Amino acid sequence: MGKFVTKHPVLFVLILFVLYGMLLSSCSSGGIDLVDNDDNVFRIISSTSTKKMDEHLIKYGKKNNIKVEIEHYGDLEIVDILNSNSKKYDAVWISNSIWLYQLNNTSLTTDSKSIVIDPVVMGIKKSKAKELGFVNSKVYNKDLLESIKSGKLKYVMASVTKTNTGATSYLSFLNSLAGNPEVLTTDMLKSESLKSDLKSFFKGVERVSGDEEYLTDMFINGKYDAMINYESSLIELNQKLVKEKKEPLYLIYPVDGVAINDMPFAYINNDATDTKNREKFLELQKYLRSDEAINQMEKYGYRSWYGGTNKDADKKIFNPDWGIDTTKYIKDMKYPSKKVITAAINLYIEALRKPTHVVFCLDISGSMYGSGLAELKEAMNYILDYETASKDNLQFSDKDKITVITFNSDVKKVFDTKYGNDTDSVIKYVDSLEALGGTNIYDPSIEALKILRKDDSDDYTKTVILMTDGESNSGSYYDLKDYYKDHKSTIPIYSITFGDANERQLEKIADLTNAKVFNGKDGLLAAFREVRSYN
Numbered sequence: 001m002g003k004f005v006t007k008h009p010v011l012f013v014l015i016l017f018v019l020y021g022m023l024l025s026s027c028s029s030g031g032i033d034l035v036d037n038d039d040n041v042f043r044i045i046s047s048t049s050t051k052k053m054d055e056h057l058i059k060y061g062k063k064n065n066i067k068v069e070i071e072h073y074g075d076l077e078i079v080d081i082l083n084s085n086s087k088k089y090d091a092v093w094i095s096n097s098i099w100l101y102q103l104n105n106t107s108l109t110t111d112s113k114s115i116v117i118d119p120v121v122m123g124i125k126k127s128k129a130k131e132l133g134f135v136n137s138k139v140y141n142k143d144l145l146e147s148i149k150s151g152k153l154k155y156v157m158a159s160v161t162k163t164n165t166g167a168t169s170y171l172s173f174l175n176s177l178a179g180n181p182e183v184l185t186t187d188m189l190k191s192e193s194l195k196s197d198l199k200s201f202f203k204g205v206e207r208v209s210g211d212e213e214y215l216t217d218m219f220i221n222g223k224y225d226a227m228i229n230y231e232s233s234l235i236e237l238n239q240k241l242v243k244e245k246k247e248p249l250y251l252i253y254p255v256d257g258v259a260i261n262d263m264p265f266a267y268i269n270n271d272a273t274d275t276k277n278r279e280k281f282l283e284l285q286k287y288l289r290s291d292e293a294i295n296q297m298e299k300y301g302y303r304s305w306y307g308g309t310n311k312d313a314d315k316k317i318f319n320p321d322w323g324i325d326t327t328k329y330i331k332d333m334k335y336p337s338k339k340v341i342t343a344a345i346n347l348y349i350e351a352l353r354k355p356t357h358v359v360f361c362l363d364i365s366g367s368m369y370g371s372g373l374a375e376l377k378e379a380m381n382y383i384l385d386y387e388t389a390s391k392d393n394l395q396f397s398d399k400d401k402i403t404v405i406t407f408n409s410d411v412k413k414v415f416d417t418k419y420g421n422d423t424d425s426v427i428k429y430v431d432s433l434e435a436l437g438g439t440n441i442y443d444p445s446i447e448a449l450k451i452l453r454k455d456d457s458d459d460y461t462k463t464v465i466l467m468t469d470g471e472s473n474s475g476s477y478y479d480l481k482d483y484y485k486d487h488k489s490t491i492p493i494y495s496i497t498f499g500d501a502n503e504r505q506l507e508k509i510a511d512l513t514n515a516k517v518f519n520g521k522d523g524l525l526a527a528f529r530e531v532r533s534y535n
Contacts, residue, residue: 042280044070045078046093047164048213049118049230050263052300053293060287066280074211075099075164080392082108087270091281095164096261098335111281112266115288116302119330120169120259122155123234123249124226126322134252135323141176141254145197148204155226156207158215160348161393162533165212167345168259169228172333173201174344176257184336186343195351202354207492208461210533214516221514222490230261231324232301238322251323253330260332262306345393355399355420356535357460359448361441363468363498365408368435372469372499379528380404380430384423394532396420401460403451404430407444408437409474414447441468442475445493445509446483452491462491463535466509467520469499477505481512489513494534496520496527 042061054070061068073081075095082092083104092109094100095118100109122144129135132147147153160166175181177197178188188194207222209215212229216237219227227234231251238248265288267281287293294304301317303310303326313326336344362376382388384402389395396402400420406412415429445466452462483489492515495506499521506517516534520527 041067041069042091042277042284043089044068044091044093045081045089046070046072047075047078047095047263048072048211049075049095049164049232049261050093053288053297056293056296057284057288060293061284064283066283068284074162076162076167079103082268086268089268090270090277091265091267091284093263093265095263096168096335097264098168098341099164100264100266101338102341108268109266110269111278111285112264113285113289114262114264114306116263116294116297116304117306118261118263118302119231119253119332120165120172120228120261121231121234122169122226122228122252123237123322124153124155124252125247126250127247128153128225129250129252129323135250138255139252140256141173142256144252144254145177145201149200153226154204154206154224155228156209156215156219156222156224157205157228158209158212159533160353161345162210163212164261165215165229166208167341168261168335170348171335171341171344172257172259174198175333175336176254177201180257180333182334184334184340186340189340189343189347195347198348198352202348202352203459205354205461206490208534210530218514231303235301235317235319235322235324238319248322253323253325253328255331257331257333260306260330263302349390349393349395350397353397355397355401355460356463357401357403357452357455358463358465358535359403359405359451361405361407361444361448361464361466362430362433363408363439363441363470364406364412364433364435365437365439365468365470366435367439367470367499370435373433373435375524376467376498377430377433379524381427382525383528383532384427384430386421386423389532392529394529396423398422401455402426403448405444405447406433407440408435409440411444411447414451438474439468439470439472440475441466441472441505441509442477442480445480448493449483449487449489449491453487453489461535464491464493464513465496465531465535466493466506467496467498467524468501468506469497471500471502472505477508480509484512492534494518494531496524496531498524498527 051072058068078094079099079102086108158166160170175184177194178184206224207218209218212233215229216233234249234251241248265285267278298304308329310326318324318326386395398419398421402420403416404426405414415426417423417426448464493509493513494515495509495517497503497517497520510517518527518531
């Protein structure tokens with residue numbers, strides 16, 4: 001063959017073209033499949049809490065001729081996605097069965113089975129837990145409340161309106177303070193004393209994260225005493241803290257009730273006649289419930305026993321020094337109906353959530369001219385309009401404060417409102433903006449910190465949201481850094497990238513302020529929606 005190529009190169013090329021044409025013809029007629037057929041892919045929409053098992057599930061699928069693809073979202077996002085576009089997915093692995101009952105079509109999912117158990121608890125630095133008298137003691141939810149009321153305990157948590165840990169920990173605390181009724185009703189939510197206790201509970205919140213993964217990073221990089229999260233996440237965090245020779249957290253399991261997540265894996269019944277797809281699902285579900293998978297998940301800190309005891313649990317993972325006692329029964333809360341859960345979350349947004357004072361720093365430099373400015377106005381209209389934002393549980397309440405700073409090469413204007421749900425004047429101002437001039441992201445950031453510093457009340461969580469579409473060509477990062485350090489600020493400056501924004505500059509600000517950068521290049525509205533859940 002080598003001699004043939006050397007002596008007859010033109011003929012060889014012609015033969016290759018003929019063979020290539022035959023190959024294409026064969027492919028088009030179904031004779032040869034060069035590319036994976038989408039029909040062969042088994043798509044799973046999954047909670048971020050299951051990420052650790054991705055490689056194991058994909059590997060098992062490959063062994064059994066099932067090409068597994070997994071997309072991860074927050075649990076409450078999964079509900080929204082399945083309500084609008086379930087046909088994209090074949091199965092769902094979610095943190096808690098209660099969210100399957102929040103689906104518009106409750107018969108959409110079938111064959112649901114619990115895989116493992118993961119309680120949501122509060123972890124407190126052990127020295128602080130000792131100071132509060134919680135180590136080796138029976139602790140009730142009311143004890144946590146009293147410590148928060150007295151100002152001795154503050155904590156960070158994930159969003160109640162977006163995450164499973166945020167929502168279920170809230171429902172657990174609500175249920176306990178309501179007296180652990182057989183059935184929680186909407187009438188019980190009207191109790192003024194209950195509302196007062198819940199307000200006090202949320203007053204202890206120092207920072208809110210839009211997802212559980214970032215919550216852990218935020219805790220490690222910050223100076224916080226306590227965090228609410230999955231037991232498995234707190235175990236993983238403690239392993240990191242011990243490795244770095246830092247103080248671990250002591251986990252608190254209130255004896256009057258804990259939110260327990262059953263992590264069900266369910267089939268999405270888009271087509272009842274597709275028996276082959278369901279067989280793939282059952283094969284994957286069988287693996288997840290097998291000894292091999294369960295043993296692996298226990299290594300990650302998940303429980304394979306429901307609420308009960310397990311004296312043989314690995315104490316290197318379920319470490320008694322961290323407050324984990326697998327010989328004690330965990331009392332789980334009774335989750336209420338869909339109607340009550342919806343009413344409880346609305347109550348949280350309107351009356352219980354710790355108010356926020358957020359400062360939006362908006363780039364109106366010349367590069368924003370045209371579609372950029374139009375998209376910014378659309379996103380701000382969405383965030384600031386009570387009716388539209390409430391569709392995604394992101395509305396501001398009358399307890400919130402909103403400030404808007406516009407900037408180009410310097411600060412142009414500061415515009416604010418005293419009530420977060422009275423935003424008509426702010427919307428009109430945003431709609432009137434015009435784009436002109438250079439870019440300076442540092443001076444408006446300093447101005448935002450000054451505004452929030454003057455508001456010295458501990459009644460608000462304070463956040464800066466910086467949006468820019470370019471590279472800062474004036475101002476100084478070091479001026480911002482000096483101001484932040486000199487005033488011992490802990491206020492996060494979240495950034496949204498847009499257009500040709502210099503991500504390196506924004507990442508430096510995020511690192512300085514223990515915050516993160518959101519991608520608005522694929523859609524500013526989606527980015528504003530996401531960052532809103534972090535305050």
